[in-house]
Amino acid sequence: MHYCGDFRTTYRKDMEIFQTPFIKVCMAVFLVFLLVLPVLKLKGEYLLKGAYLWILLQILIASIGAVGINILTGYTGQISLGQGAFLGVGAYTSAYITAKLGLSFWVGIPAAGLVTAMAGMVFGIPSLRLKGLYLAIATLASQFILEWIFLRWESVTGGSYGITIPRPSIAGYTFSTDRSYYYIVLAVAIVMILFAANLMRTRTGRAFMAVRDHYISAEIMGINLFKYRLLSFGISSFYAGVAGALFGHSLKYVSSEQFNIGVSIVYLAMIIIGGLGSIIGSIFGAVFMILLPKLLSVVTEAVAADYANIAKLAISFEHGIFGLIIILFLIFEPDGLAHRWKMVKAYWKLYPFSY
Amino acid sequence: MTFQYLLQLVISGLVIGSIYSAVALGFVIIYKATRVVNFAQGELLMVGAYVCFAFLVQMHVPFWAALLLTILFGMVLALFIERLILRPMIGEPIISIIMVTIGLSLVLRSIVSAIWGTEILVYEPKLFPQEMIEIAGLPISLEFVWCFVLSVFLLVVFSVFFKYSKAGVGMRAAAFNQQVAQSMGISVKHIFALSWVISAVVSGIGGVLIGNINGINSSLYHFGLKVFPATILGGLDSILGAALGGMIIGILENLSDGFCKTYLNLSGVKEVAPYIFLVIILMIKPYGLFGTKEIERV
Numbered sequence: 001m002h003y004c005g006d007f008r009t010t011y012r013k014d015m016e017i018f019q020t021p022f023i024k025v026c027m028a029v030f031l032v033f034l035l036v037l038p039v040l041k042l043k044g045e046y047l048l049k050g051a052y053l054w055i056l057l058q059i060l061i062a063s064i065g066a067v068g069i070n071i072l073t074g075y076t077g078q079i080s081l082g083q084g085a086f087l088g089v090g091a092y093t094s095a096y097i098t099a100k101l102g103l104s105f106w107v108g109i110p111a112a113g114l115v116t117a118m119a120g121m122v123f124g125i126p127s128l129r130l131k132g133l134y135l136a137i138a139t140l141a142s143q144f145i146l147e148w149i150f151l152r153w154e155s156v157t158g159g160s161y162g163i164t165i166p167r168p169s170i171a172g173y174t175f176s177t178d179r180s181y182y183y184i185v186l187a188v189a190i191v192m193i194l195f196a197a198n199l200m201r202t203r204t205g206r207a208f209m210a211v212r213d214h215y216i217s218a219e220i221m222g223i224n225l226f227k228y229r230l231l232s233f234g235i236s237s238f239y240a241g242v243a244g245a246l247f248g249h250s251l252k253y254v255s256s257e258q259f260n261i262g263v264s265i266v267y268l269a270m271i272i273i274g275g276l277g278s279i280i281g282s283i284f285g286a287v288f289m290i291l292l293p294k295l296l297s298v299v300t301e302a303v304a305a306d307y308a309n310i311a312k313l314a315i316s317f318e319h320g321i322f323g324l325i326i327i328l329f330l331i332f333e334p335d336g337l338a339h340r341w342k343m344v345k346a347y348w349k350l351y352p353f354s355y
Numbered sequence: 356m357t358f359q360y361l362l363q364l365v366i367s368g369l370v371i372g373s374i375y376s377a378v379a380l381g382f383v384i385i386y387k388a389t390r391v392v393n394f395a396q397g398e399l400l401m402v403g404a405y406v407c408f409a410f411l412v413q414m415h416v417p418f419w420a421a422l423l424l425t426i427l428f429g430m431v432l433a434l435f436i437e438r439l440i441l442r443p444m445i446g447e448p449i450i451s452i453i454m455v456t457i458g459l460s461l462v463l464r465s466i467v468s469a470i471w472g473t474e475i476l477v478y479e480p481k482l483f484p485q486e487m488i489e490i491a492g493l494p495i496s497l498e499f500v501w502c503f504v505l506s507v508f509l510l511v512v513f514s515v516f517f518k519y520s521k522a523g524v525g526m527r528a529a530a531f532n533q534q535v536a537q538s539m540g541i542s543v544k545h546i547f548a549l550s551w552v553i554s555a556v557v558s559g560i561g562g563v564l565i566g567n568i569n570g571i572n573s574s575l576y577h578f579g580l581k582v583f584p585a586t587i588l589g590g591l592d593s594i595l596g597a598a599l600g601g602m603i604i605g606i607l608e609n610l611s612d613g614f615c616k617t618y619l620n621l622s623g624v625k626e627v628a629p630y631i632f633l634v635i636i637l638m639i640k641p642y643g644l645f646g647t648k649e650i651e652r653v
Contacts, residue, residue: 079450126637132449133392133591137583138637141630144580148627265457272454317469323461330455331443 015201017194034186038179050178055294057182060189061246062286066270067196067279068239073268074277075200076232077212078127082139083240083267085146088259090116090241091248095163096156098249105168105249109188112245113238119146120237127229143261150256162255165248178250185246192239197279199235208232209277269322273329275338284337296321362493364609370499372585372605373506377561378578379585379597380510381554387530387592388550391441391452395460396558397579398467403429403559404566404575405467408476418482425563426556433555437548464576473573482567502564509557510598517594526550530592584629588636590646599644604629 008014018024037056040047048056069083093115094108123142127135150157157163167176168184175181199205207228210218219225248254266289274285296318303310333340382396406428410421436459444455483498517523528536529546537543562571565578585604589596612625636643 073450079453126634130637130641133453134587134637134641136392136449136453137587138634140580140583141633141637144630145627145634148623152621152623265461268450268454268457272451276450317465320462320465320469323458323465326458327440327455327462330447330451330458331440334447334451 017197038182053178053182055290057178057185057250059287059290060185061243061250062270062290063283064189064192064246065240065243065267066274066282066286067193068236068243069267070271070277070279070282071196071199071208071239072232072236074271075205075212076208076229078229078232079132079136080139080236081136081261081264081268082123082143082146084259084261084263085143086116086120086237086240087244087247087263088146088150088256089119090244091254091259092150092157092163093241094245095165095248095254099163099165109242109245113241116241116244117234117238120233120240121230124230124233127233128226143264147256147260150259157256160256162253164253167249167252181250185250188242188246192242193279193283196239200279204228204231212277269326272326273336275336278336278338280341281336281338284341288337292322292325293318359493360613364613365606366493366495367499368606368609369602370503370605371609372602373503374561374565374578374601375581375585375605376598376601377506377509378558379582379589379601380513380594381558382582382586383592383594383597384550384554384557388526389441389547392449392456393554394453394456395463395579396554396582397576398460398463399429399555399558400562400565400578401467401571401575402432402463402562403555404562404571405471406559407563408478408566408571412476412479422560422563425559429555429559430552433551434548437551441547441551460576460579464573468573475570475572477570478567498568502568505564506561509560513553513557514594522549581629584633586643587633588643590643592647593643593645596643596645604632607632
């Protein structure tokens with residue numbers, strides 16, 4: 001039972017991630033649900049079929065990447081159009097380490113994060129002098145430059161052929177199926193998302209938000225702008241690198257067209273639709289953007305039998321629908337799904353006496 | 356590397372660069388008047404090229420009429436875009452505006468490929484004569500010359516328009532200070548609409564020119580991405596800068612491509628060179644050659 005109104009009496013209480021016992025229970029139930037969902041069986045068949053499991057896996061990976069870009073764009077206010085390429089840096093690093101050097105996946109993932117963080121910081125250096133629009137253009141340029149390197153640095157990236165990479169293994173057990181690999185991704189995702197949520201409660205996280213809200217005031221308050229901007233680029237790219245590496249290992253294949261400018265746009269769309277400056281919003285956005293194309297293809301398949309022409313048109317219009325949704329969200333729901341989620345929660349908290 | 360080859364590179368770069376200039380001009384007009392960064396500039400070019408193709412080749416309209424109809428179509432399209440998509444976004448943060456134009460670009464791109472498919476289409480008959488002429492001892496196709504002349508003509512017309520016409524002065528006033536402009540009886544709404552119209556028309560004509568030389572396909576929007584190096588080099592809010600920046604980028608990308616091919620045995624530098632220049636310019640001179648310096652140290 002809790003009462004309407006705000007009864008928190010300490011700052012510590014105010015800053016808790018899971019604020020009420022009810023939420024804690026909910027999160028625990030949700031976690032158990034995520035853990036058992038892939039192994040649930042109904043009449044000898046998996047409840048979650050292969051294709052659906054794959055979607056869930058991609059949602060988890062995208063959540064990591066989306067949280068990463070939200071740290072940079074949502075919390076620190078630095079627009080990045082290069083997230084796709086940074087995912088690529090991570091994927092190629094891990095691919096090179098596991099496939100060409102023959103080292104373990106467990107070296108590859110952190111190395112992917114670190115190398116991408118370095119790359120992100122190099123391309124973040126212009127943020128010292130640039131902001132807003134100029135930074136967006138600089139990161140756009142970094143996207144194209146990195147894409148070009150992926151394609152041309154053949155000794156490392158395999159050029160247009162790409163690289164085939166293995167799935168991870170521990171002590172002789174290989175996580176070869178999607179079902180077992182899911183647990184690795186889930187564990188990494190939980191750790192990284194919790195880290196991000198906690199980061200935003202620390203001095204560093206508050207500095208990020210101060211830089212976003214008013215960088216001149218932030219500087220006067222003693223925040224080293226360059227340091228925190230670069231740090232934000234680094235952390236965000238670390239997330240991108242890990243997400244990219246996990247993505248590469250999930251496909252068992254890495255090639256340059258998986259990380260083009262379209263991917264960067266999808267990730268930006270995730271955090272805009274989900275909600276800028278919100279961890280849960282990033283996850284909502286990832287769910288939305290991964291499910292959207294699948295739903296579209298389900299719908300087009302359903303109408304394909306009866307209206308072949310409409311279905312054909314819809315397939316070529318898939319990106320258009322995607323663009324339309326971005327536009328509609330920006331015009332009608334600029335604060336994203338996280339805001340809507342908050343409203344829904346506030347409504348039910350006081351139900352039925354919402355006024 | 357012979358002098359002949361060098362000259363060849365410079366001239367073909369200049370021609371492609373003049374189209375970059377036209378598109379960059381469209382970009383700068385919108386940015387100057389409305390502070391909107393239009394990521395859909397290349398798509399406006401693409402729509403222009405395809406609509407002209409539809410009139411000219413599919414409906415057999417004579418060229419002058421097809422061009423007029425294309426311009427008319429571009430105007431209507433721009434009015435719709437401005438009223439339906441950009442007007443509600445006034446006052447939103449810059450990331451939202453960037454995203455909304457990216458969304459717009461996806462929509463335009465898929466409409467074009469839904470109607471015309473993705474294969475290369477060729478303008479038939481060609482708009483300009485195909486004969487070769489000699490300039491400084493180099494054989495050059497006459498259509499390149501025409502293309503260059505027309506885009507320079509466009510640039511001059513619009514520079515004059517901004518300098519002397521009433522609407523042009525109004526646009527500059529609105530760009531300078533919207534509140535003051537409004538109190539002087541300039542309708543800022545009309546200025547916004549007008550700048551989108553001009554921008555769509557200029558880009559559309561650029562699309563027709565490039566479509567005539569290379570043929571059109573669904574990757575034509577790549578031209579739109581080249582406006583960023585061009586406008587950053589010239590200065591984001593300078594018309595002269597856009598014109599020069601486009602040509603310089605066109606020449607630079609050709610030259611660096613030629614150099615890397617000859618001396619480093621590295622191909623495909625053309626795609627990436629403009630962006631490398633872009634980063635360099637941003638690092639040393641972020642406001643470009645002619646851009647307004649905002650007095651604000653970051």
